[in-house]
Amino acid sequence: MIELVLDILSWVLLCTGGAFVLIGGIGALRLPGFYTRLHAASLTETMATILIFAGMILQAGLSLAAIKLFAIMVFLLLTAPTASYALANAALQSGLRPVAQREGEDA
Amino acid sequence: MYVVVSLAILVTMVLALVRALRGPSVYDRVLAVNMFGTKTALLLAVIAFLFERPDFLDLALAYALINLVGVLAVLEFIQSKPRKAEAADLD
Numbered sequence: 001m002i003e004l005v006l007d008i009l010s011w012v013l014l015c016t017g018g019a020f021v022l023i024g025g026i027g028a029l030r031l032p033g034f035y036t037r038l039h040a041a042s043l044t045e046t047m048a049t050i051l052i053f054a055g056m057i058l059q060a061g062l063s064l065a066a067i068k069l070f071a072i073m074v075f076l077l078l079t080a081p082t083a084s085y086a087l088a089n090a091a092l093q094s095g096l097r098p099v100a101q102r103e104g105e106d107a
Numbered sequence: 108m109y110v111v112v113s114l115a116i117l118v119t120m121v122l123a124l125v126r127a128l129r130g131p132s133v134y135d136r137v138l139a140v141n142m143f144g145t146k147t148a149l150l151l152a153v154i155a156f157l158f159e160r161p162d163f164l165d166l167a168l169a170y171a172l173i174n175l176v177g178v179l180a181v182l183e184f185i186q187s188k189p190r191k192a193e194a195a196d197l198d
Contacts (some may be wrong), residue, residue, distance in 0.1 A: 011108050018115035021146070025119030028142060029126050034134050037126070041142045044119065052112060052149060056156055065155075068164040072152060072171060076145065079175040083141050086182050091134040094185070 010058035017051030020044060033099035038088055045080035049073060109157040116150045137181055144174030 020043065027040025053073040060066040120143055127139035148171040155163030 014108055014112050018112040021112075021119045021149075022115045025122040025142075028139065029122045034132060034138070037135060038138055041123075041138055044142065045145050049145075049149065052153065056152065059156065065161045065164060068161075068168070069152065072148065072164065072168050075168065075171050076148060079171065080145055083175060083178045083182075086179060087134060087138055087141065090182050090185055091132075094134075096132060096134065 006058050010055040013051050013055030013058065017048045017055060020048035020051060024048065034091055034096060035088065035098050038084060042081070042084045045084065046077060049076050049080070109153055113150060113153045113157060116146050116153065120146050120150070133185060137178065137185070140181075141174070141178045144170065144177070148174065 024040050024044030027043070028037050031037050031040055050073065053069055057066050057069050057073075060069060123139045123143045123146065127136050127143065130136040130139060148167045151163050151167035151170060155161055155167070
């Protein structure tokens, strides 16, 4: 009974994570402007990572694989936002303006 | 179940590659490559469960580490270029 509940819960988490990955990938390709694309890509790097790794940890149970998965998740959650921040900071300092602001200057 | 998730990640990696090839600015390309690297670590972790080979988790961890170092190195290279140009203008 408990195993069935854990299976269903982990499947739901994995499917939601996969959907988030797909949405973020489409957004990173289709959205206008660099900063909106950065927003879409960051979505896949935090939310989808949490959901997919949580689903796999539920499947792994109490084992070494679960500890490794948790370590990878924590590491990705520490580094991916750092890389996103560094990227946005580099773009802003080099003079790349957000789309709305650029349109305001033109008007 | 893992097949669906790995397929979603693979499609996203293809989309990221398209953005990396099309990206108008260099930051779009770095963003796409960073996203590709993160998705690689994610895909390796899912594949470890898909084929039931836990060794792949170590590969995923190593890939995440390498990805961070690579992106930060590229960003340092990009960010230092305009500063040098400004310094040359001031002189």
